[in-house]
Amino acid sequence: MAGPVVKGGLAWALTAGYLALTAVRLGLSARHWRLAESLAEPTETAARGVSSYAGGEIPASAGMTEGVPAGVAEGASAGVTQGASAGTTEKAPAGMTDRASAGVTASDDGMITVLQPILSGDPGLPQVLAANLRNHPEARFCWLVDVDDAEGRAITERLAGAAERVRVVLCPPCPELTNPKVFKLVLGLHGCETELVAVLDDDTELPPGALTRASAALTHADLATGLPWYRPGGGPWSALVAGFVNGNALISYFALPGEPLSINGMFYLTSRTALARAGGFESILDRVCDDLELARRFRSAGLRLAQTTITHPVATQIRDAAAYRRLMHRWLVFARRLGTTSATPALTLLVLLPSALPLAALTAAALAGSGAAVAAAAASVAVKVLAGQRLRAALTPEVPRRFVAEYLADWLLPVQAAAASVLPGRIEWRGRRLRIVDGALR
DSSP states (O other): OHHHHHHHHHHHHHHHHHHHHHHHHHHHHHHHHHHHHHHTOOOHHHHTTOOTTTTSBOOTTTTOOTTOOHHHHHIIIIIOEEEOTTSOEEEOOTTHHHHHHHOOBOSOTTOEEEEEEEOOOOTTHHHHHHHHHHHOTTOEEEEEEETTOHHHHHHHHHHHTTOTTEEEEEEOOOOTTSOHHHHHHHHHHHTOOSSEEEEEOTTBOOOTTHHHHHHHHTTSOSEEEEEEEEOOOSSHHHHHHHHHHHHHHHHHHSSSOSSOSSOOTTEEEEEHHHHHHTTTGGGGTTBSOHHHHHHHHHHHTTOOEEEEEEEEEEOOOOOSHHHHHHHHHHHHHHHHHHHHHSOOHHHIIIIIHHHHHHHHHHHHHHHHTOHHHHHHHHHHHHHHHHHHHHHHHHHOTTSOOOHHHHHHHHHHHHHHHHHHHHSOSEEEETTEEEEEETTEEO
16 A cells, blocks of 8 residues: 555645746746846837947958858858849859958948748748848848749749848758758858848747847847747647647746746847857857857857847647657757756746656556546646736737647657657758757767
8 A cells, every 4th residue: 555655645746836837937037027027128220220330340250151061051151042133143242252351341221131941841931031021121031942943933033033131142052961041051151241140940920029129139149039929820739839828938048047048949149249159150050059059159159149029920830740850859859958958947847747757647647547546637737728828918919828748748848858869869950851969960
């Protein structure tokens, strides 16, 4: 009898611990959200789209290819073609590299350049790109498209033809052992003439005013990032991805005290000066987790990161179970990298541990043969989901609240995290199979 009693007690203790941590996470998230909101009020300077760096000269390292693998340097200087603002294509100007190495000053005080690596395949791509153009009429856009991506070229060149502030850059094939997204960012930064630079994924829609709010955050930080949420697409797999992101983003990004350990790579705003001080995109060309690696380099250079309350929707269609599995595996491999390189007691207690406790409690309850403890473990996740939705209704009412999808996603998470720990060395990303060793492509 002693064994089942002890195991039943363990299940109840794990459930109670999970509920207590949930309450702490929600409380801290609300507090940190309101603090971040108070620091991001647009000022007169930020409303013009400039930070304390604007108008200053950019160090010689910004936009250069020094130290870049040969294939990347060649692509930057010779293999890139650019779409003109009217949608035509031409060779990159010969003086582009010279201007970057000589030091460039921001050309227009009110301008921000948005770098977007583009990969066709998602049916919503034209709508998302067009929405960003409408939402940010003062920003410049640089769309980075693979030269052999016929669909991507057709979409971007058609939209660019109606917007003079859009530049289409046709990127040569990505070299081996190189992060394809970062490779494009290196190329895009060459033609950038504004001091402020935003990075935006091609499935992410940036709401009106987001760039102004992010610029305001740069008055007390060197990089500002936003908070993603997913628009549920058609089918159960898209719903599960939306449930995972929408149910956990707020209490993952905002529960931790102090400066963020990582950033949201779907959207962030920084300056070319800060990028240069951190080593530039070139320093993370062979790194898989580009958002985490860039954040680490910023912190190492003494630069500040700001997690803002800017929420932005992501619209990606997850076609089937295989696509869902690949996406979740990649995300959790990235999360594992964060846990192994930047683990703090707060990260372990407030982010990593809570995802494992419900399954541990359920297992302990089942082994103890306690139906009441099983029910309590199941109910504890429901309490977490409902309490999280209530907080989001107050802070982020635009984010969908789907109980079933969020509840199921929370139960699947520890299983998926375990799989990512067992098979951390390979991922599939942007149509490529990548092997990872210590966070780098090998």
